[in-house]
Amino acid sequence: MHRQLAATGKHPRPDWADRAIIALLLGLVPKARRAGLRLIVTPNTIPRWHRDLLRRRWADKSRAKNGRPATHRNIKTLVLRLARQNPAWGYRRIHGELAGIAIAASTVYVLAVIEHATRRIRVLGSTLHPTGEWTTQMARNMLMDLDDAAATVKF
The missing domain is CATH 3.30.160 (Double Stranded RNA Binding Domain)
Structure with a gap:
């Protein structure tokens, strides 16, 4: 396989899903046995992929939630329905209608x-x-x- 890849001059470029699978499967193989395997990448590449995957995972979890909170799906659907049913209304009128609904619902x-x-x-x-x-x-x-x-x- 190494000779075939060397003859073509091309090296495979696995995507992130392939890298994750390879890194996880090779984590199950004992270190002594891993040295004798013929891989399409160098042995140091696999732990680096694994570190990158973990770094990305924890970076996503620790990222601060900046900006405006997401609008709830039900509210978004209601706003779009009001706009579709009342094309003459602008955003101020729709906002006023939603504010009226919230006030009425809060007094129950x-x-x-x-x-x-x-x-x-x-x-x-x-x-x-x-x-x-x-x-x-x-x-x-x-x-x-x-x-x-x-x-x-x-x-």
Whole structure:
């Protein structure tokens, strides 16, 4: 193989995927046995590839997340749908509509209970204007649900 490559004057240029596979597979071969292998690259090239792969991996993980956070996919879809359905609206009108939606959604009150034994969260209900009567009724509904559940449990 070395003679064939020398005769053509071309050396293979493996891409990063090939280099990763070669580096990982040769990492499994004992060092004494690795010296007797005929490789298309020099023996020092494989550890260098491995170091480069690790350096790239950890560099990506430690890179600071600069700039604006990514827009959530649901919001992006909503904005595009509003723009498509309302071609006369500009970005200011769409922004105003989204701000109105966020304000309306933030005033909803949710009553939830956590079961400590199972760490299960039960959402009892939601309302725009919670009152004492509403809270009492939600508690009664929960007790009736628990009573029905206890009747079906076999000890």
